[in-house]
Amino acid sequence: MADCETERSQIRYAKLAGFMYLFIMAVYLLGAWITSRLEVPGNIVETAHRVVEDELLFRFGQALGSLSALCAVLLAVSLYAAVRVIDRNLALLALAFELVYAAVGAVSQLIDYAFLKQQLDAYSSGILDVKQLSAQADLHSFLDAAALNIACILYGAGSILFFYLFLKAKYIPRILAALGLFGSVLLPFTGFASIIFPHPSKLLQLGWLPIFVAEVSVGLWLLFKGVNLRSQRDETLS
Amino acid sequence: MTYSDNEKSQIRYARLAGFMYLFVDLAYVAGVMIANRFEVPGNFTETAHAIMKSELLYRIGLTSIFIGALSTVFLAMGLYVTVKHIDKNLALLALLFRLVEATIFGLQSLFGFVVLKVFIGSDYTNAFGSSQPAVLVNLRSAVNSDGFIVAGLFFCMGSIIFFYLLLKSTYLPKALSAFGLFGTLLVTITNFADLLLPQYHKTLQLGVMPLGVAEILVGLWLLIKGLDLHSRES
Numbered sequence: 001m002a003d004c005e006t007e008r009s010q011i012r013y014a015k016l017a018g019f020m021y022l023f024i025m026a027v028y029l030l031g032a033w034i035t036s037r038l039e040v041p042g043n044i045v046e047t048a049h050r051v052v053e054d055e056l057l058f059r060f061g062q063a064l065g066s067l068s069a070l071c072a073v074l075l076a077v078s079l080y081a082a083v084r085v086i087d088r089n090l091a092l093l094a095l096a097f098e099l100v101y102a103a104v105g106a107v108s109q110l111i112d113y114a115f116l117k118q119q120l121d122a123y124s125s126g127i128l129d130v131k132q133l134s135a136q137a138d139l140h141s142f143l144d145a146a147a148l149n150i151a152c153i154l155y156g157a158g159s160i161l162f163f164y165l166f167l168k169a170k171y172i173p174r175i176l177a178a179l180g181l182f183g184s185v186l187l188p189f190t191g192f193a194s195i196i197f198p199h200p201s202k203l204l205q206l207g208w209l210p211i212f213v214a215e216v217s218v219g220l221w222l223l224f225k226g227v228n229l230r231s232q233r234d235e236t237l238s
Numbered sequence: 239m240t241y242s243d244n245e246k247s248q249i250r251y252a253r254l255a256g257f258m259y260l261f262v263d264l265a266y267v268a269g270v271m272i273a274n275r276f277e278v279p280g281n282f283t284e285t286a287h288a289i290m291k292s293e294l295l296y297r298i299g300l301t302s303i304f305i306g307a308l309s310t311v312f313l314a315m316g317l318y319v320t321v322k323h324i325d326k327n328l329a330l331l332a333l334l335f336r337l338v339e340a341t342i343f344g345l346q347s348l349f350g351f352v353v354l355k356v357f358i359g360s361d362y363t364n365a366f367g368s369s370q371p372a373v374l375v376n377l378r379s380a381v382n383s384d385g386f387i388v389a390g391l392f393f394c395m396g397s398i399i400f401f402y403l404l405l406k407s408t409y410l411p412k413a414l415s416a417f418g419l420f421g422t423l424l425v426t427i428t429n430f431a432d433l434l435l436p437q438y439h440k441t442l443q444l445g446v447m448p449l450g451v452a453e454i455l456v457g458l459w460l461l462i463k464g465l466d467l468h469s470r471e472s
Contacts (some may be wrong), residue, residue, distance in 0.1 A: 089251065093315040096337055100311060103341040108348060139355050146351035150304065152346060180269065195351060196301050198293045198358075 006085075011226050014082035014171070018222025020075035021215045024068045031064030044137040045130055048123040055120070062112065070099060070106035078160065084163040090161050101151055109148035115140045149191040152208075153159050156187025159211070165220075167188030173228035183211030199234060241467065248320060249464050252409070255316030256460025259453050266306035271298030273350070285338030288356040293358060293360055300350045307343035310336060314396065320465065321403035328399050329403045335396030343388035349385075387429050394426040397449075406438070410456065418456055 008027030038058050040046040076098030084091040119136055122128040124202045128136065163180035166172055194200045241249065257397055280283035289296045312335035322329040401422055405415035428445030429436070 035328050050368050089247065089315070092318075096315060096333070100341050101335055102342060102345045102349070107341075107345055139352065142355040143352045145280075145349075146348055150348050151353075153308065154303075154344065155464070157311075193300065195304070196294070196297050196299065 002007065003051060010082055010085065010229065013078040014222050015226040017075060017078035017082055018219045018224075018226075020071055020078060021219030024071045024075060025212075025215060025219070027071065028062050028068040031061045031068065034058070034061030034064070044133045047137070048120065048133065051116075052120060052124065060114075062063075062109070062116070065112075066106065066109045068111060071104050072102040072155075073106065076102070080164045080232040082222075083162060083169060086169045087166045090165060090237050094158040094161035094165070095159070097154055101154035101158060104147070104154060105151050108143070108151070111143065111147075112125070112140075115143065146195065149194045151193035153188045156211075158183050159184035159215065160186065162216075169227075170231040171229070172221050172225075174220060176214065176221060180214040180218055183209075186210055245467055248323070249467070251316045251416050252460050252465045254465075255313055255320055255456045256462075257458030258309055258313035258316055260461065262306050262309045263453060263457075265302050265309060269299050269302030269304075269306060272296070272302065274319070275299075280339070284419070289354070289357045293354075296354065300347060303350065304344065304347035307340050307347060310340040310343065314340070317400045320409070320460075321400060322434065323408060324403045324407045329402060332396040332399035332403070335399070338428035339396065340386060340394040341390045342392065346385045369375075371379050386431050391424065392428045394429065398420040398426070404456075409467070410459060414452070414459060417448070418452040421452040425449050426456055 035058060038050045038054060038061075039046065040050065040146045076095050078099060079098075080091050080095040115136075119133065119140065122136070160181065163177055163184050167174060167177035167181055171177075190204050193204055272295060276285060276288045276292075276299075301370065314333050317336075318329050318333040321332075348365055398419065401415055401419040404410050406410060424445050428442045432442045435442075
């Protein structure tokens with residue numbers, strides 16, 4: 001009876017994880033799309049002008065970024081609850097990495113807000129000239145890139161463990177779990193290469209592609225098909 | 239003497255913790271040493287020139303500090319699994335303290351990379367001259383040293399609990415656990431003192447020495463000798 005309850009809870013959390021994979025992806029991409037629409041590359045004055053004109057929309061785009069960091073905690077906890085039966089310690093280690101990732105992501109969003117506020121104030125009051133504003137904007141985008149790389153290393157570490165546990169448990173088709181594992185392993189490589197080398201190749205951005213495909217596929221699978229607990233049960237019985 | 243699966247896992251995680259004690263210390267010390275080689279105190283232009291000459295090495299230093307922060311998560315998890323049989327709630331509390339520490343150190347690394355842009359970006363110096371970026375770099379140094387102290391306080395809380403549980407468990411020689419506990423208490427006191435009396439920073443830094451030695455000894459012991467689970471049974 002208790003086992004049944006545990007399994008039902010495991011299935012519920014797996015479905016929540018599936019939903020969160022898709023929700024975070026959608027929220028993050030929408031936020032990035034909104035903010036990028038208002039940004040004019042290489043032209044800080046035009047960007048600042050557009051942001052001041054449509055500040056609410058820009059802030060909404062940024063708030064979506066914060067929301068995705070917040071939801072990362074829900075995703076991590078639901079994945080933990082779905083796979084902890086396989087190896088409680090490894091699942092907890094994965095959860096720990098994802099929590100550190102969410103905290104770093106949230107604080108870098110906070111710095112992002114502060115940067116934006118300072119830039120808009122400087123633009124409106126005319127304290128900084130165009131050259132200075134451009135240099136600040138450059139620093140701002142450098143901060144975003146560094147935060148993204150550090151976050152992707154932390155996220156990748158947790159994701160490797162979660163997908164490893166999915167692969168071990170056979171809760172989802174092995175091909176999906178293996179694709180997720182492969183994509184997760186690429187993330188720290190991409191992140192470290194981007195922070196170590198002064199001029200990283202643009203090809204490195206392709207490192208995001210496998211995990212993107214894997215997360216969408218696994219998210220849909222978990223949401224609609226749930227987890228296959230029978231394979232684990234059969235293994236325990238044998 | 240045969241061990242159950244749980245005990246075998248506990249021994250494996252203890253060895254991981256031992257390795258990580260040494261690895262985290264090494265990564266962090268190497269990173270700080272590399273980064274410090276470039277800094278010419280009070281001279282922004284000289285520091286910027288030194289970094290521009292060997293940017294890759296400077297980046298390796300910053301990355302090494304970040305790897306130290308990242309590995310703290312493995313260390314904390316290794317210690318958590320090692321001592322959770324003694325008191326699960328206290329072990330979890332210690333794990334959470336160390337996760338906060340890893341987060342703060344992770345953020346410090348982020349600031350390190352951002353300030354790198356100020357050093358290497360000629361557009362920044364062209365726009366602001368050399369005195370204004372220097373103010374930003376000084377601010378970063380302050381964030382770095384105070385951030386180190388604040389992260390250190392979270393580290394201390396976690397470390398005190400882990401060493402207390404190791405002392406209670408008799409998994410390690412009592413003298414070693416007690417030495418670790420003493421070292422951590424000393425760092426807690428010196429960190430608080432550093433926040434209040436920054437003018438004595440250099441003297442207060444000596445307070446880290448006992449803990450440095452204790453961590454290396456405990457790390458080597460856990461890595462090579464592993465855990466003494468017999469004492470628990472007896």
